[in-house]
Amino acid sequence: MAVDVKETMLTRVRYNRIAPVYDLIETLAERRYSDWRRRVWSLVTGPRVLEVGVGTGKNMPYYPPDIRVTGVDLSEKMLARARRRAERLGLDVTLIQMDAQALDFPDDAFDGAVATFVFCSVPDPVLGLREMARVVKPGGRVVLLEHVRSEHPVLGRIMDLLDPLVARLIGPHINRRTVDNVRRAGFIVERVEDMGARGIFKLITARVGDSEAGEEPVASKEEVA
Numbered sequence: 001m002a003v004d005v006k007e008t009m010l011t012r013v014r015y016n017r018i019a020p021v022y023d024l025i026e027t028l029a030e031r032r033y034s035d036w037r038r039r040v041w042s043l044v045t046g047p048r049v050l051e052v053g054v055g056t057g058k059n060m061p062y063y064p065p066d067i068r069v070t071g072v073d074l075s076e077k078m079l080a081r082a083r084r085r086a087e088r089l090g091l092d093v094t095l096i097q098m099d100a101q102a103l104d105f106p107d108d109a110f111d112g113a114v115a116t117f118v119f120c121s122v123p124d125p126v127l128g129l130r131e132m133a134r135v136v137k138p139g140g141r142v143v144l145l146e147h148v149r150s151e152h153p154v155l156g157r158i159m160d161l162l163d164p165l166v167a168r169l170i171g172p173h174i175n176r177r178t179v180d181n182v183r184r185a186g187f188i189v190e191r192v193e194d195m196g197a198r199g200i201f202k203l204i205t206a207r208v209g210d211s212e213a214g215e216e217p218v219a220s221k222e223e224v225a
């Protein structure tokens, strides 16, 4: 699986463009998201945690004190805002510009990982999720908060029709089947919680298989090695 360089560059350009107004656009939605973010971070297992698509750092207020977070993002302008937020909050977070589809970390570098509203935007979500599985140690937990394609036949179809326009204007794809993608990437899905909006928002808890516990290991670790 190769990175689609053009699509990845376009994603970066779109988020660079939207970075100055991203927090403003999200103000209303954030009232709802804040409880979800708190829940996401209550499920995280550390101490070494990777946050993929850290954006402007909206999860930072919810980081538990006993973990060490490394945040990566494709967009340098989103990251610049994340850096300012970390400073304001007095947090010691490592922030690096990096593509989720080609993480520059060794296998098993992290105890756990998180992404919120990210795999709607990563050009090849399965590739990105496989990379996440590769860098998280066997048995490590990954927590995702994502909006996904509705399973309602009419709403799902409407999302398919609107998707190209929304992706072009703002960045995210609104018709991703992220729970399926998490399985396709080789994770063991532990739990999928419906967070509302007719099943569009999902909190997904997944685990990297541990061969010592008799589980299927993640194939991408062997492919890369």
Ligand SMILES: C[S@@+](CC[C@H](N)C(=O)[O-])C[C@H]1O[C@@H](n2cnc3c(N)ncnc32)[C@H](O)[C@@H]1O
Binding pocket: 008, 011, 012, 015, 052, 053, 054, 055, 056, 057, 058, 059, 072, 073, 074, 075, 078, 098, 099, 100, 101, 115, 116, 117, 118, 121, 122, 123, 128, 172
């Ligand atoms: C909708 S924003 C979510 C930001 C943040 N996680 C939040 O909850 O507010 C999606 C983020 O994913 C980042 N992103 C998209 N594709 C990426 C990729 N291939 N690698 C790393 N980050 C990516 C974007 O730059 C953007 O900051």
